[in-house]
Amino acid sequence: MVDLRSQYERLKADIDNAITGVISSTAFIKGPDVRLFEEELQRYLGNRHVISCANGTDALQIAMMALGLKPGDEVITTNFTFIATVEVIELLGLKTVLVEPDYGSFNISVEAIRRAITPRTRAIVPVHLFGQCADMEPILDLARQHDILVIEDVAQATGAEYRFSDGTVKKAGTMGTIGCTSFFPSKNLGCYGDGGALFTDNDELAALIRSITNHGMKVRYYHDTIGVNSRLDTIQAAILRVKLRHLDAFNEARARAAAFYDTQLSGLSGITVPERSAFSSHIFHQYTLRIAGGERNSLRECLENEGIPAMIYYPVPLHMQKAYLHLGYRPDDFPVTTNLSGEVLSLPMHTELDDEQLAYITGCIRSKFN
Numbered sequence: 143m144v145d146l147r148s149q150y151e152r153l154k155a156d157i158d159n160a161i162t163g164v165i166s167s168t169a170f171i172k173g174p175d176v177r178l179f180e181e182e183l184q185r186y187l188g189n190r191h192v193i194s195c196a197n198g199t200d201a202l203q204i205a206m207m208a209l210g211l212k213p214g215d216e217v218i219t220t221n222f223t224f225i226a227t228v229e230v231i232e233l234l235g236l237k238t239v240l241v242e243p244d245y246g247s248f249n250i251s252v253e254a255i256r257r258a259i260t261p262r263t264r265a266i267v268p269v270h271l272f273g274q275c276a277d278m279e280p281i282l283d284l285a286r287q288h289d290i291l292v293i294e295d296v297a298q299a300t301g302a303e304y305r306f307s308d309g310t311v312k313k314a315g316t317m318g319t320i321g322c323t324s325f326f327p328s329k330n331l332g333c334y335g336d337g338g339a340l341f342t343d344n345d346e347l348a349a350l351i352r353s354i355t356n357h358g359m360k361v362r363y364y365h366d367t368i369g370v371n372s373r374l375d376t377i378q379a380a381i382l383r384v385k386l387r388h389l390d391a392f393n394e395a396r397a398r399a400a401a402f403y404d405t406q407l408s409g410l411s412g413i414t415v416p417e418r419s420a421f422s423s424h425i426f427h428q429y430t431l432r433i434a435g436g437e438r439n440s441l442r443e444c445l446e447n448e449g450i451p452a453m454i455y456y457p458v459p460l461h462m463q464k465a466y467l468h469l470g471y472r473p474d475d476f477p478v479t480t481n482l483s484g485e486v487l488s489l490p491m492h493t494e495l496d497d498e499q500l501a502y503i504t505g506c507i508r509s510k511f512n
């Protein structure tokens with residue numbers, strides 16, 4: 143699904159330098175590369191603050207802690223996402239309110255959010271799924287009308303751009319109250335282990351977030367708030383500084399592979415290629431097809447027999463996960479999510495796919511669907 147080795151071979155000299163530099167400095171925790179990476183990412187995003195942390199799941203949890211969300215507060219998010227998004231809501235004792243995604247874009251449905259808002263709604267967590275922004279303008283309008291916080295889950299879309307109706311363009315994660323991302327190795331901007339970050343334009347919130355990531359202290363051994371230990375390792379920051387310089391090129395390489403898939407696969411009956419939303423760029427964290435007529439699993443097997451990996455993101459809707467049955471939803475509460483879980487199939491997608499590999503993969507699918 144991803145080819146991290148070939149990408150490393152291409153960047154080897156710079157990456158190896160970055161790693162050995164940190165080791166010989168022994169500044170493993172909060173070394174200079176951490177601050178430099180935060181500054182460079184902040185310049186790339188064009189926002190005010192980037193605060194790094196240990197992983198994307200922590201970023202989401204720290205965001206909800208920093209915003210002062212309290213047990214019982216309702217948090218609306220999509221039923222079609224990676225488990226981390228709801229995990230932290232539940233860990234903090236908040237009330238998870240799941241809503242349907244949009245069938246075409248896979249992203250949270252604005253109409254479904256509107257219907258789910260109650261007087262107890264404190265936050266919305268739109269997830270920019272598979273590399274494309276959720277429709278932020280109407281979501282931000284709703285949030286303003288109802289005085290609700292917006293926490294963007296940018297783990298799959300670092301570098302994607304959203305276009306507002308007045309022509310303003312903003313990077314994913316810089317539109318809501320806080321943006322949360324992950325640098326897990328397979329993400330569009332990935333390190334060689336775990337990593338994450340929070341984005342915000344609010345100076346006070348940034349200071350609070352920074353202190354929460356470091357045991358709730360601003361001055362050493364004076365703890366103003368309950369915090370966590372969630373820091374980005376200096377080695378990972380040094381690797382990310384190298385990779386950030388290539389992020390746009392990485393995302394372009396993914397978009398090229400997606401365009402190849404599109405030309406070979408659109409028009410095949412029973413296959414729907416990924417929709418491109420008018421308001422967002424698509425940086426293809428995943429290239430995800432919808433396969434109709436119950437053919438998804440057999441296509442997946444067929445590809446596997448040819449040595450082609452294909453993955454189902456996500457096979458079980460969150461409301462049907464064993465650990466989340468206590469939320470009290472019924473199986474048929476989410477027909478859109480349920481349909482998607484039965485139809486989606488993600489093809490290999492990374493920065494190193496060449497035409498020969500793409501032709502092999504698409505040839506295999508065409509021979510089954512023609």
Ligand SMILES: *Cc1c(COP(=O)(O)O)cnc(C)c1O
Pocket residue numbers: 197198199200223224226227269295297298323324325326336337338
């Ligand atoms: C990867 C991911 C996360 C969690 O990131 P980690 O760094 O693995 O903790 C959260 N949300 C979404 C949508 C993700 O894809």
